[in-house]
Amino acid sequence: MNTHRSRTSQLLLLLALCLFTALMLTPVAWAFLTSIKLPIDAFAIPPKLVFTPTFEFHQQVWMEKGFARYLANSLVIAVSTVVVSVSIGTMAAYGLSRMRGKAARGVLFGLLSLRMFPHMLLAIPFFLLAKFLNLIDTYPAMVLALVAINQPFTIWLMHSFFVDVPSEIDEAAAIDGASEWQIFFRVVLPIVRPGLWVTALFSLLLAYNEFLFALVLTGPHTKTLPVAIAEYGGEDLNYWSLSAAAAIGIMVPIMAFMALMQRHLVRGLALGAVK
Template identity: 55%
Template sequence: MVNRSVGAPRVVLARALVYLALLAVVAVSLFPIYFALTTSLKQTRDAFTTPPTWIFTPTLEHHRFIWLETPFPRYLFNTLVITIGTVLLSIPLGCMAAYYLARYRSRPIQVLLFSLLAVRAFPRILLLVPFFLVARAAQLYDTHILIILIIAAFNQPFAIWLMRGFFLDVPRELPEAAMIDGCSSFQAFRRVVLPVVRPGVFTAALFTFLFAYNEFLYCLILTGSDAKPLSVAIAQYGAEKIEYWSWSAAGAVGILAPIVLFIAVMQRHLVKGLTFGTLKG
């Protein structure tokens, strides 16, 4: 009883220190977002005063300018086309490949898995010039399909490795029982296995969405005016004139909004996917 009473303050102190450390990390992580949001809502003369202006009258002028007087909506449309196209291409192919690699285990399968890992680790910048020459030769430069294919190719090893872990947690007897009941191998995969690993599929889709949404290098080199996404276009809002930085802050908030909305919608599936297979009943 005495030991418990002595150890209790130490436990409370340790938890308090952990919570303070987590709070500090959250504050540091959210401060750039707070700074961009407040800068986008300030008048230009109040945005960069020294000391900072904490109390101000909000204005939506910079947001109005970004959305109504610049091609920002078109850049957002290009970003969504590239991102959604990458997810729709990468996830179905990754699901089927991951299921096969999880169901059949042999030495060639292990070699293939590590080959995929090597592709993921390969420096992407080394392939930039070959992709540029191929895009010019195939007349695919500055098109959505080119960027979708490239991002999906680079993302595929990650998607396969991630979803393979979820498929490994599915008992082999489950699809086998479905095939005994008359399902083909593909029907067992689609009707029985996929619903079980749905949280994992949503998790892989979320990471693929973020990977495609934030792609910069290949979009910078392989797009012009037609397929330019927000990750590249946002740079044009920053310049020497101070009002450009307020526009850049408004653009940063505009870029962040679809990500926040998507994660808010997918949060429940993300939590399930990250904890899938951790508890064995």
């Protein structure tokens, strides 16, 4: 009886997960279908399920509209942000995880309060500062702004991984003669490496999808994909097909990265779940 109930529960859970996944993938599937349909087919009522596919809009996006350059800008800004943010956040999180008392808790909650600030309140100060430093339409302006915004998230996420590493490991390494830097790089960091990949992925997603700061701080030379996609739309139905093709294209690098890093991501998400 218990075995039958367990199988029934697993079957219901699997069915619920399949329905949830189908629901989440519906907008993506609809965008893909829109990108390979002519406007007369894409906006037909009722929707046409049988049509002649065309990749004309994908070709226009990448060959004629210069989206390859915008993709390069997005990747440069996102990767640079990840390198700087994760490097600083990892060291800060390790130090906070080894602090005793209420000081570390106060710092963490202070960082969390900064992360809760609406981006709109920070966009104007960042713009004025970048304009004063003559950094508008440059990579450093976007990277510094994204690092400042995403740093609290990086520290909090890495802190959750470091606190699961017993401090006795640090003490044992110190007894063996290891310095603080050796303990961090050679002992503790390899243990939380899966968590490091998870943090890098989420930081990459936040930087790669950023729109507001990219709209304010970038220009013709550093425009990113989210800003470029926002230029299409409106009354011309062809622009909607172009936007759909660009939206599908913007997901490809992230999907490729997640496919390559799947093993590390699964280990990182499960890190600390089993004591």
